[in-house]
Each structure stands twice: as structure tokens, then as C-alpha cells.
Amino acid sequence: MSGIISYGAYVPIFRLSRDIVAKAWGRGSLGGERSVANNDEDTATMAVAAGFDCLKGMDRKEIDGVFFASTTSPYKEKQSSSLIATVLDLDMEITTVDYANSLRAGTSAMMMAHHSVRSGSARKILVAAADSRLAYPRSDFEQSFGDGAAALLFGDSRPIAAVEAVHSMTNEMMDVWRNPEDTFVRSWEGRWILGEGYSATIEKVVTRILEKESLRPQDIQKAVIPAPDARTHRNIIRRLGFRPGQAQDPLIATVGYCGAAQPLMMLVAALEEASPGDRILVAAYGDGADVFIFQVTEEIKQLEERKGIKGHINVRLDLPSYERYLSYRGLVETVPGEPFRLFPSATAYWRDIDPILRCYGSKCLECGTLTYPLQRVCYKCRSKDNYEKVRLSDKTGKVFTFTLDTLAGRSDDPLVVQTVVEMDEGSARIYCMMTDCIPSEVRVGLPVELTFRRIYEGGGFHNYFWKCRPIRDGGGQNA
Amino acid sequence: MRSIKDKVAIVGMGCSKFGERWDVGLNDLVIEAAYEAYEDAGIGPEEIQACYLGTVCAPLIGVGGTVVADALKLRDIPIIRNENWCATGHIAMIEAFLAVVSGVFDVVMAIGVEKLKDTGYPGLGTGRGMHPVYEARRTSPGSFAMIATRYFERYGLSIDEGRETLAKIAVKNHHNGSLCPKAHFHNEITVEQALKAPIIAWPLGLFDCCGNSDGSAAAIITKADLAKGFRDDPIYVKGFGISMDSMLPHFRPGFEWTSFNSLVVSSRKAYEMAGITNPREELDIAEVHDCFTITELAIYEDFGFSPRGKAKKDIDSGFFELGGGLPVNTDGGLKCFGHPVGASGIRMTYEVYKQLQGKAENPERQVKNPRRGLSHTFGGPPQLSAVAIFGNEKG
Structure with a gap:
């Protein structure tokens, strides 16, 4: 049996009111706030923070791999999972893999961790996903995106949530992308990418797994379905036949859309509220879709309290201005030549x-x-x-x-x-x-x-x- | 360790004008100090048998002793460079003492110089290149400010009380500097001005921090027995102490951040050699390392000038002012005279030397009949401290 043994999450402390962004550009606000990584944070540091949270009370010796997932890794060429594994003080003789280039990287890493554990080739695999995507100034994405991370420990014994079923499909279209030289996320027309891309694919993959498992929407206690915005989220929940109460909060109002990390962050939030016997469905889009059905077990009662999403969401500081946001995300140039007598080596x-x-x-x-x-x-x-x-x-x-x-x-x-x-x-x-x-x-x-x-x-x-x-x-x- | 009391004498000294010397270079500073020292000793360059140079960063790392050879055309003699952060000048000078005591040389020169104002940066910069990350964004004001934070906490001073106490040290040193023609700054300040000045590294403000200056100072050193052949009023070395400590006490378990072992040890060694048992009473003048006001306060206590935790009382009573029981930093100190790192220890000794000879260039600040004087620099913080004690007669 394979499943989730432990979870952790991380949300940067700084939150930017969307009204501030809207005011900077003289346009409408999406409401609520988004998380903004500090100027000393990146996806590796956020994944480390989520990883420490996840490993609280866990035996590091049984971990045979670290899978890191992000579309915004600190390096274009250079693994981050090796850094994360070292900082988390794991053994050197393990597998480390980075999953990248797709919003689906987080669930892809989960899928591979599940298969590794189920096949018996690994005892435990830590999956850590983090994203900090940059949106064009003044764009909708600039307001809707957030920065965050989550980590899940997959293992073969005593899971708190066992994997019941998985399914994947792929979908080739130019919906959102970045070229190697791009700082900001590009996208094609919104109605097309949400309609023919996101919604159609999620609908297909969720319908397929429910059919395969002979389950109806009402058999699912929580549907973890990330969406790029609140309206799209409401629509997909309705189209799939879920009641609003079955939908896991997409974190749009409080954190924003954290790319590849979003399904894991929402799953962590769902697990925080879950009871033994609950079925949780996770479906995430990105160049196709991955879907999981987990069943929560009695073990969840034994899990030591961790920060998770709950412990981060209310721990916040206001980022006071749009200018600070630009500076924190490295979008303004600083005075060169400050004589830091350091010797990077x-x-x-x-x-x-x-x-x-x-x-x-x-x-x-x-x-x-x-x-x-x-x-x-x-x-x-x-x-x-x-x-x-x-x-x-x-x-x-x-x-x-x-x-x-x-x-x-x-x-x-x-x-x-x-x-x-x-x-x-x-x-x-x-x-x-x-x-x-x-x-x-x-x-x-x-x-x-x-x-x-x-x-x-x-x-x-x-x-x-x-x-x-x-x-x-x-x-x-x-x- | 053996005593060198009364075995070495200084027979000539020179000191350049300190300050923002935009129009002169390193060579000019060296020439200014060295030729004043030659003249004061009544000798020429041909009589110098060895030279001990103190410089930290001028003009860049790796210049060896050529700074002096180039400027003074001192050729074919050993020129030995010393680099020990802020104690550089002192340690170069103490090396010169030991060279004479060894009997190898009769007449040597110690010279310190720094040309800081060519760096394009108003401070000393951050970090020190010791390690890629352990000292990242460390600055001098920041490191010393942590002493103030801890001192206030430990001795129960409110922030306002603490900052006002420190401000009084700055006011004293600015007053002294205003009387000293070669000092970098000549402006008197008030406590209120000091407290209202911009914060540099909280709780230290602008006037808690010393000047960033260009300057050079030099000493001609010989055996005590030969000293009277140069002049009637040589100044004798009574004792010295050097103590080295960890580069990063920041990580040291149990480190108190209010008192520094290197200060205590270096001063006690110097006192012992000089035969001083009560420095508060037996010293007539002290030039100590006031890179920041809090440093001067910590030194009062570590050197035994004030009881532990009680420096505030002596500061409030004016004990360390000109005319007080023990005048400290009579030339304005690092605060006002300036702090060209490698030159400072020798500049401080220059002040002690002139005071002990009764030749302070402005009679208003001449200390009455001094017999014993101390000069001191402190590198770090707070890994190394160097102290030297001088007297104007043998015995």
C-alpha cells in the first residue's frame, strides 16, 4: 500500500493586498490578498521550509528520495532537490529528481513517488513543490498569483491517506508558457485556455477516474481542484457535480495561485480538516491533468501537529506597497558596486x-x-x-x-x-x-x-x- | 614573557594631517609622517636600519612593504609589513620595540598609513572576506552596536539613558578634537545633536561612530641607552600587551558582549610590565580605541579605569575629560582625529608622546605634568587588543 505519511506546507509571511496592486495601475482589484516571497526566498528555500514542516517527528533514515517540483527553480541547469535533501539533512545515498516545466510538476512528482513506493523500489519519498511565478506588471496574473510550497511524505506503511486510484492524461496546447529568456508567464486568450484547456481536461480526467472506481461525486468528501481564479474554480466544481461544501478552498483569496505547488498546498489544507474514512480527490491541470483519490485512515489522528497551511495562513505581515513587491521579486535594479567584501566560493x-x-x-x-x-x-x-x-x-x-x-x-x-x-x-x-x-x-x-x-x-x-x-x-x- | 621596561625609547615622531585628503595619495601621507619624525629625531633616512609598516588595505592587498620603499626610497633594508586589523599600527610599533630589544638593530622606524578615501565608499564596507557566508553583511558599526544593545540590557540602562551616556563620550571627544589642528573633525557637538543624528546601526547614531579618514603616523625607535644621544626628552616604553582572540566571537558560546577578554588580558600584561597596580590613579593620560562610543565605554571597564557596570558614573562626572582624573583621548580620539586603520595605533602614541613631553601643540589641551601614558587599539570586534604604556623618565 502506498500513501501519504506526513505533510507540511509553507506560505511566505508577506501578503500584498490586491487593492494595492490595483491602485498602482488604476484598475479593478480581484479582492483579498496574495502571498509574496521575501527578497531572500526562492522556491528552494520555500520547499525546504515545507520539508522541515513535513519531516517533523519523522525518521529521516527511511527516506529514499526527494522529488522537487516547480516551474520556477532557482537554476535553469542545476538540481534543487539535491540542495533540499542536503539542507533537510537527509542521507546522501538517495534518489533526487527535479520535476519542472509544467504546472502539473507537483502532481507528477506525487505520481512518481506513489509508483516508486508501490513498486517497492523506495520506502519513503519526500515530495516538495514550490512556485513563485512572475506575472507581467498590470496583468490579472499579477494579482492572482501567489508564492508558496507544500511537502508530502509518501510511504508504504501506516499512511494517513492511502492512494486508492490514480489517473493521468496529457493535453498539448499553448495555453501558458515561458520561453527560456522570459521573466514573465505568457498566455493565449483566456476564454480558450480555460474552456478548452483547463475545464475540458479536468472534467475528462475526473469523470474517468470516478467511472473507473465506480464512484459518484457525492462519495467524495473533499475535492481538491486548484484553479487559476475563483470564478473558474466555482464553475469546475459545479460542472463536476460537486456541492460547494465538497470543494476545498482554492486559497485564491488568501494566498493566490501558487502554480505547481497549489494542488499539494490545497491537499495539505484538506488533510488538516479530514477525518478517517474521508475520500479526497485531487485533480490538477497543466499540459494535461493528474488525478488521485486518497482515503484518509485512522493514522491521521496520530500525526503530530504541524504548521501546514493552517499554521501559516494567519501568520502574516502586510507588504505595504507595490514598490516593495517589485523589489522583493527582484524586478527593480539596485545600486551596483556596494562593497560587500564577501568571497563567494x-x-x-x-x-x-x-x-x-x-x-x-x-x-x-x-x-x-x-x-x-x-x-x-x-x-x-x-x-x-x-x-x-x-x-x-x-x-x-x-x-x-x-x-x-x-x-x-x-x-x-x-x-x-x-x-x-x-x-x-x-x-x-x-x-x-x-x-x-x-x-x-x-x-x-x-x-x-x-x-x-x-x-x-x-x-x-x-x-x-x-x-x-x-x-x-x-x-x-x-x- | 620577559619585561622590556625602560629598554626602548621613542626619539622622534611624526603625524600627517588626518582627514579626507582627496588631494594627496598614500605616498604623500607616508612622506608627511616620516619626514616629521626624521626631523623630530634629528636624523635622516640613511640612519633607519629597519622599518615596520602597519597597513591594512592601502592601496590593495598584497603590497608588502613597498608602500614605504616607494615613497621614502628606503632601499636595501628590511621593511616588514604587519596587518592586524585596527591594532595594525600598534603591533607594527611593538614589533619595532622588540627588534631593538633583540640587539639586531639600533634605530628603526615604525610607520602606519591608510588611504581609505580612494575606495569610493564612506564606510569600511561589509564583510571581511573571511568566509562565503558567516560574515555576510557584517559591518563594523553593526558588530559594535551589538555590544551597546547587550550592555544596556545587562546593566539595566534604558535606551535613552544608554544612548545619552554614549553621546557624552562623543561630546567629550569632539571637544578635544576641536582643539587639535591635525584632527579630521574640529566641530564641537552637544548631547542633543548626537541623540538626534541619523541612526547608523541601532542603537548607534552618526556621532557614535568614528571618522573614516586618510592619515599616517611614524615613530623613530632606539635602545633606551642611546636615546639621550638623539634628544633630551625621549619617551620610554614601560610595557606592552597583545591579546588575540577569535575572529568571530559572534559564534562563541558564553561570550558576554559587554566585556572583552582580549582587552582585560592585554591591559593587565602591560600594567604588570610597567609596574602599574592601579591604572585609574597611576595613568595620567590614555588614548584608547574609541572606534565607537560604546567601545570606549567597554574599555573604561575592561582596563580597570571604572568599576564594572559603573562607567556611566565616571562619564557623568567628567572623569575622562581634559582636566578630569584620567583624561582619555585628549586629541579627539578615533572619533574626531580619525581612523586610518593602520596608522591609528601610532597616531595615538604620537599624542601620548607629545603630552608626556609637555608639547601638545595647543597649550589649552596640555595635560598637567603627566608621567605615564597609555595607547591602545582594538581590532575586530573583538579579536585582538594591543596596549603600550610610556613614561617620560626611566624607573
Whole structure:
């Protein structure tokens, strides 16, 4: 049996009111808000965040593969699943695959994970999908798109949701696409791509699987069917014969349409509310369609609480302006030549992969001192090469001291919050920048968690490292 | 470690005008300082047997000692370059002391120089090229500001109290600098002005931060026994201390961020060599590393000038002002005289030297009958500290 063992999700903290976008262009607002990835986030960092959420309480040793899905990977040539697997501190002897180029990449990765597990070639596969697509300024997509990620752990024993049936079909048409040199998503006429593409394909694939499984729409408790906008979503639900109450919230009003990650994000939200015995149908479009029917099991009651979609949706900060959105998404050029005396080095990065990516500190086996990054000679007792590695990435800490530095940032984001964090685990210290915060809220003693981010561009590649961010329990804080 | 007390003397010093020296280059700065030192010692370049150069980034990394050889045409002698961040000048000078004590050389020159204003950037930049990510976006003000944040927290100062205390240090140093012709800045400021100035790295504002200046300073050093052959009022080296610590105390478990072991250790070693047991009473002048106001405050406590956590009381009472119990940074300090990194330690020593000779160029700021003076630089923060103590007579 194959199914979902665990889930996790991630939604960037910054939300942009669609009214702000509408006002910037003097046009109508779609209403609600969309998520916007911070300027230090990309699809790999968001997938990492969802991955950590998903792996909470899970045994990393049984994971035989990581499948990453996105249409907006950080690199055109260079795997991201290898980065994600390393940052999540998984074994090196696993399969890593990137699924790309289609809005269906998320469900394709789910499909392949399911087949790998069902065939017995893998015990557990982590699927992480993330997207951060850019839309032409002033376009509808600019308002409707969102940024986000979700992760699902597929496995062969004790699933919380077992795969009952799957079906796929392909559909060749130029509906939405990007050429290699394109920054923004292109599309053909809306009525045609939604009518003949999206709706027709989803209708066909859902009808087919229900027939095959001898199920009627009313046998499904939740229909997880992402759609590019709320109206299209309402229409497809009605055409498939589902009642509005059976439809899983498409997250359009609160997050936006997160491309390849959307079906996984909606599925996570559905699982958060699901009861044993529920049937969940997932159908996602993109150059064709994939459809799944899951049956929720008793195991779902045992799953440790995680952030998921629920834990992210109300943890939000207002992105105050359209200009900030452009800057966060890298659409404005910053002042060049700021003398960051950094030395980006692919070799140094590779050599220090344990501390930089896996976030390992060293715990001295002689005196017990825990230090980050790894130290071969103990700070305290100077014993040499006598330590065990300790992963600190999923640990919490408190701000020990900090500054709000106005000299260090980019010209479009000049304030850098530099902190020294004392970790709750062994009082290890980590010097890092704080992100996702309001400068005025920073204080000594503020509880923080670590988050994996892109800290600068140099050497022609993305330099990733850990930052800290305030631990928030939701409740809709505002900037 | 053995003492070098009274074995070495400084017999000539020079110091360029500090500031934004747009119209002069590195060579000019070196010439300005070195020729003043030659003249002060009554010697010419041919008498220099070895030279110890302190420079950090001028004009770029990898220049070795040629900066001095090129400018001064000092050829065929060893020119040894030292680079130890902000303590560069001090350590070059201390190397020169040790060279003389070793007996290999009789007359050597220590010279520090920095031409910062050719970089096109008003600050020192960010990061230090030590590692691809661990120091990303680290700046000097940011690192020292974290000391202030922690100090306020630990000793229960409100932000306003803390910032006002620091502002008083800036006001003092601006006053001292206003009396010093070679200083970068000559403007007096008020506490209110300091508090209202733009924030650079919270809680530090503009006036909490030292100047970014061009400058050079030089010292002619010889054996104490030979000193009187050069001049009647040589200044004797009484002691020194250097302490090196981690480059990134940021990651060091248990690090307090209010006190620095390298400051404590380097000052205690210097006191011990100089025979000083109560620095607050026995020192008559101190030039300390006020790269930021909070640094000067931390030094008061780590050097034993003020009891721990009580520097505010001494600041409020004017203890460190000209005419106070222990005048500190009588020439304006890094804050106002400026901080061309590699030159600073020797510039501070220049001030101590002139004060101990009773020759401060403006009588208004001459300290009354000083016998013992200390100069100090602190690189980092806060991995290394270098201290030297001087006296105007043997014993």
C-alpha cells in the first residue's frame, strides 16, 4: 500500500493586498490578498521550509528520495532537490529528481513517488513543490498569483491517506508558457485556455477516474481542484457535480495561485480538516491533468501537529506597497558596486556543507560545549577532533544581542537586522541576520527559529545560509 | 614573557594631517609622517636600519612593504609589513620595540598609513572576506552596536539613558578634537545633536561612530641607552600587551558582549610590565580605541579605569575629560582625529608622546605634568587588543 505519511506546507509571511496592486495601475482589484516571497526566498528555500514542516517527528533514515517540483527553480541547469535533501539533512545515498516545466510538476512528482513506493523500489519519498511565478506588471496574473510550497511524505506503511486510484492524461496546447529568456508567464486568450484547456481536461480526467472506481461525486468528501481564479474554480466544481461544501478552498483569496505547488498546498489544507474514512480527490491541470483519490485512515489522528497551511495562513505581515513587491521579486535594479567584501566560493561552500547547509554544530565529547559552526578544536577545553555533530536547523533560540544596521543592506532594502542568537539547545550561539520581521519588534530575548534563505548573489550563484525569524503563533500580526 | 621596561625609547615622531585628503595619495601621507619624525629625531633616512609598516588595505592587498620603499626610497633594508586589523599600527610599533630589544638593530622606524578615501565608499564596507557566508553583511558599526544593545540590557540602562551616556563620550571627544589642528573633525557637538543624528546601526547614531579618514603616523625607535644621544626628552616604553582572540566571537558560546577578554588580558600584561597596580590613579593620560562610543565605554571597564557596570558614573562626572582624573583621548580620539586603520595605533602614541613631553601643540589641551601614558587599539570586534604604556623618565 502506498500513501501519504506526513505533510507540511509553507506560505511566505508577506501578503500584498490586491487593492494595492490595483491602485498602482488604476484598475479593478480581484479582492483579498496574495502571498509574496521575501527578497531572500526562492522556491528552494520555500520547499525546504515545507520539508522541515513535513519531516517533523519523522525518521529521516527511511527516506529514499526527494522529488522537487516547480516551474520556477532557482537554476535553469542545476538540481534543487539535491540542495533540499542536503539542507533537510537527509542521507546522501538517495534518489533526487527535479520535476519542472509544467504546472502539473507537483502532481507528477506525487505520481512518481506513489509508483516508486508501490513498486517497492523506495520506502519513503519526500515530495516538495514550490512556485513563485512572475506575472507581467498590470496583468490579472499579477494579482492572482501567489508564492508558496507544500511537502508530502509518501510511504508504504501506516499512511494517513492511502492512494486508492490514480489517473493521468496529457493535453498539448499553448495555453501558458515561458520561453527560456522570459521573466514573465505568457498566455493565449483566456476564454480558450480555460474552456478548452483547463475545464475540458479536468472534467475528462475526473469523470474517468470516478467511472473507473465506480464512484459518484457525492462519495467524495473533499475535492481538491486548484484553479487559476475563483470564478473558474466555482464553475469546475459545479460542472463536476460537486456541492460547494465538497470543494476545498482554492486559497485564491488568501494566498493566490501558487502554480505547481497549489494542488499539494490545497491537499495539505484538506488533510488538516479530514477525518478517517474521508475520500479526497485531487485533480490538477497543466499540459494535461493528474488525478488521485486518497482515503484518509485512522493514522491521521496520530500525526503530530504541524504548521501546514493552517499554521501559516494567519501568520502574516502586510507588504505595504507595490514598490516593495517589485523589489522583493527582484524586478527593480539596485545600486551596483556596494562593497560587500564577501568571497563567494563554490569550493568553500562545498567543503563546509555540514555547517552551512546541514546547519551542524559540534558538541565536544570531552566537556560538552556546543558550538556553531563545527569547530575541530573545542572553544572551551581545546580537545581536538573529539565531537559529535548536532543539527541545529530545526531548533529554536532567543536573541542574545542585535543591531539594526543601515549600512549593510541593498539599496532597495537598506536595513539589516543582525543578531546573535543563543540556541535553546546547549546555548550554542549563531550570528545571523533576522528576516520576516518588523525592526521595531526586535528585542533581546525574542524567541526565534532558524530559516534557510538566500543571503546574497555572488560568484554567479545563489549563496544560501541560515537566518533567524521571530516565532509567531498567528493571530494576524501586521507590519 | 620577559619585561622590556625602560629598554626602548621613542626619539622622534611624526603625524600627517588626518582627514579626507582627496588631494594627496598614500605616498604623500607616508612622506608627511616620516619626514616629521626624521626631523623630530634629528636624523635622516640613511640612519633607519629597519622599518615596520602597519597597513591594512592601502592601496590593495598584497603590497608588502613597498608602500614605504616607494615613497621614502628606503632601499636595501628590511621593511616588514604587519596587518592586524585596527591594532595594525600598534603591533607594527611593538614589533619595532622588540627588534631593538633583540640587539639586531639600533634605530628603526615604525610607520602606519591608510588611504581609505580612494575606495569610493564612506564606510569600511561589509564583510571581511573571511568566509562565503558567516560574515555576510557584517559591518563594523553593526558588530559594535551589538555590544551597546547587550550592555544596556545587562546593566539595566534604558535606551535613552544608554544612548545619552554614549553621546557624552562623543561630546567629550569632539571637544578635544576641536582643539587639535591635525584632527579630521574640529566641530564641537552637544548631547542633543548626537541623540538626534541619523541612526547608523541601532542603537548607534552618526556621532557614535568614528571618522573614516586618510592619515599616517611614524615613530623613530632606539635602545633606551642611546636615546639621550638623539634628544633630551625621549619617551620610554614601560610595557606592552597583545591579546588575540577569535575572529568571530559572534559564534562563541558564553561570550558576554559587554566585556572583552582580549582587552582585560592585554591591559593587565602591560600594567604588570610597567609596574602599574592601579591604572585609574597611576595613568595620567590614555588614548584608547574609541572606534565607537560604546567601545570606549567597554574599555573604561575592561582596563580597570571604572568599576564594572559603573562607567556611566565616571562619564557623568567628567572623569575622562581634559582636566578630569584620567583624561582619555585628549586629541579627539578615533572619533574626531580619525581612523586610518593602520596608522591609528601610532597616531595615538604620537599624542601620548607629545603630552608626556609637555608639547601638545595647543597649550589649552596640555595635560598637567603627566608621567605615564597609555595607547591602545582594538581590532575586530573583538579579536585582538594591543596596549603600550610610556613614561617620560626611566624607573
